[in-house]
Amino acid sequence: MSGSKCTRLSGALVKQLLDSVDSVLFDCDGVIWRGDQAIPGAPQVINLLKENGKKVFFVTNNSSKTRKMYADKMSMLGFDVKEEEVFGTAYCSAMYLKTVCKLEGKVYLIGSNAMKQELEAVGIQQTGVGPDHISGKQADWANVPLDPEVKAVVVGFDEHFSYMKLNRALQYLTQQGCLFVGTNRDTRLPLEGGKAVPGTGCLLQAVETAAQRQAQTVGKPNHFMFDCVASQFGVDRDRCLMVGDRLDTDIMLGSNCGLKTLLTLTGVSTVADAEAHQKSGCAERQGMVPDYYVESIADLLPALQG
Amino acid sequence: MSGSKCTRLSGALVKQLLDSVDSVLFDCDGVIWRGDQAIPGAPQVINLLKENGKKVFFVTNNSSKTRKMYADKMSMLGFDVKEEEVFGTAYCSAMYLKTVCKLEGKVYLIGSNAMKQELEAVGIQQTGVGPDHISGKQADWANVPLDPEVKAVVVGFDEHFSYMKLNRALQYLTQQGCLFVGTNRDTRLPLEGGKAVPGTGCLLQAVETAAQRQAQTVGKPNHFMFDCVASQFGVDRDRCLMVGDRLDTDIMLGSNCGLKTLLTLTGVSTVADAEAHQKSGCAERQGMVPDYYVESIADLLPALQG
Missing domain, CATH: 3.40.50.1000 (HAD superfamily/HAD-like)
Known part of the structure; x- marks a missing residue:
């Protein structure tokens, strides 16, 4: 060659x-x-x-789909692919937490429903997905109730990312021994016509800046x-x-x-x-x-x- | 000495x-x-x-108060202070846009009601404050309606910071000639008892990462x-x-x-x-x-x- x-x-x-x-x-x-x-x-x-x-x-x-969701999309587009052949960061993050970190405890999840499903599939509990809007004042934010079982913060793509989620992540990450994992650092999701929307890397940067810690990232x-x-x-x-x-x-x-x-x-x-x-x-x-x-x-x- | x-x-x-x-x-x-x-x-x-x-x-x-709000707080605490003696980043950002940037156009504002007021006080229009929740899908986000009069994105402290605001900022910042100003880069707001909540620096990092541009910051x-x-x-x-x-x-x-x-x-x-x-x-x-x-x-x- x-x-x-x-x-x-x-x-x-x-x-x-x-x-x-x-x-x-x-x-x-x-x-x-x-x-x-x-x-x-x-x-x-x-x-x-x-x-x-x-x-x-x-x-x-991309952390917004499970292996099954990818395999289904591929079949629909004419690819002959099995679920087991697909490695997305939703699945790989769950594997990373289980096999490398050997996590014993819950995940505070900034991420998608797909990430929730992949975590559950390997037996890892998480705190739930969806909107988390602000209420109260600064002192309330700093004293927001935390789940004592949470031992890791995981950041993936989350269209419901909010100041309150950023704050919750900070509060968990200042606790002794809390793991910090990101799916990937891609700064943008490119779309047709040269357009793009913010990627997981932006959300991860915000959390890293708040926590004054670097996340371990799983993705390419x-x-x-x-x-x-x-x-x-x-x-x-x-x-x-x-x-x-x-x-x-x-x-x-x-x-x-x-x-x-x-x-x-x-x-x-x-x-x-x-x-x-x-x-x-x-x-x-x-x-x-x-x-x-x-x-x-x-x-x-x-x-x-x- | x-x-x-x-x-x-x-x-x-x-x-x-x-x-x-x-x-x-x-x-x-x-x-x-x-x-x-x-x-x-x-x-x-x-x-x-x-x-x-x-x-x-x-x-x-701190960009969450107007000069008047600071002066009022100071009077209440026993300080003999006039509004004109207070320089917060809400006020200084407005001055920066007016006197240094000589902005002709509207501001897309990620920030507080105080910032809105200080901008208006120097005659600069802005797009409004408060929640901006997500709806639709990726292609909708990339094609979100933009105000053609916006010529600057300004990022200050915003407890309603959200993925949608991050996305809107990205869409404005990829337009030719759009200015990009941040109030400050403080990563945390410290509170009593060693606690802290995320500061403007975290939000600014997220926007900078998405836009692949550095903001000009006004604050110390x-x-x-x-x-x-x-x-x-x-x-x-x-x-x-x-x-x-x-x-x-x-x-x-x-x-x-x-x-x-x-x-x-x-x-x-x-x-x-x-x-x-x-x-x-x-x-x-x-x-x-x-x-x-x-x-x-x-x-x-x-x-x-x-």
Whole structure:
């Protein structure tokens, strides 16, 4: 294979790369779909990879869906995917708390209903989701009743994020021994037409600033999501490819875990972004330079059909 | 006067320092009061300073009160203070937008009713305060109706801070030429008994993370608050003393503006904090070392009564 990085993947190189791997990890949004629409050709690529004997997994930082919700969405869009092949941060955070933190106690949850469900699925209790509006005055906020069983604050995407939730998190996090876990640090959720809405990273920053503590984050580029996949399916990192549209999360995860990396241009990052990292001369930024790039994962189709 | 910094102010040194200044700037919370109680002796100190011909001003990062609300509170606690002598960030932000930014347009306001009033008092329109709950889905949030007259986003303390406000701020801040101003960066509001609630700095961090932009902040340690006082009252910075309980805001403001600085230990920072900055050898941290410290501003009383 070529020794240089950020190579356009085409022609014979595609088959060569696919032959060199047994497992392929895909990010979802911007890679296999955008919003509620499959990237054209993506379902065939995924399904053919599996027919050709590859293990295929999905790793997404989005914490607003359970594994089941992802699998259902994928089926609807024509992907042949099982729930067990999907690793979202709602599920992975629950696994992290259970297997790494070995949490004994409840979670104060800033997050979605999906996170609640994934926590419950592994036997972790939480304080509930939904609105938490302000009332009373400063002294009341500082003395807000706390659940004595709470031993961890977990922050994921929460459209009901509020000053009161921020305050409750602060009060828990100043207690001795309270764990602090975030699903991911993505600052924006990109939408069609160049628009975006605030991502979990904004909420996490607010809580970290209040608590004067850094959260441990579970999502990409942290290696935990790969560890999850690898431990459950026995993935060989030397024969594994990570495919994503973001350099700072997807490609960085691949680099952090020693995987081959492929950038697809149907999402957030561009080849110019990757080249800027490459030329920066900054060691830390080299992890954001992919081995290869494609316009779309549909570019893998000819090699799979051939 | 002593050439070394962080000197305990007592005995003859008190009168010597007071004789060397014409104006004294006081922070409020932790300096002249705590919560709703005056620091014992503080009203006498302020009133005697004025009787002795000193100009006295109050500079506070707290954006939740108008100048009038502060003056009323001070009168109630026994301080002889006029509205014009109080410089809070609600008022100073309005002045900053009017005199420095020369804003022509409306403000999208994340803040208090006091901020609304101070903006209106200088003739700046704003979008209103109070709750802004979430509804709809991601695509609706990204396409939330925007007021075309808004030309600035202003972030102050807002107990109704919510995901929807964060999102609205992001949508405005991605528009060409939209100004971005924060009242201050204090991360916590300290309360009695070591408790605290999240401060404006947390909300500002969330908005900055979403917008991928830094706000211009008006509050201490930015020199603008001193400029406001100096331009209205002709203060000579060589003959001016800044008194505060926080090294990172109050003492830093004094250093930034070339004022004499006095730390009082009735609030947040300790002598050990100051000494740690002094010993750090870090140039930037030297600005957080006060010239003098006292247990309480009541320690100034004997020199004023003598």
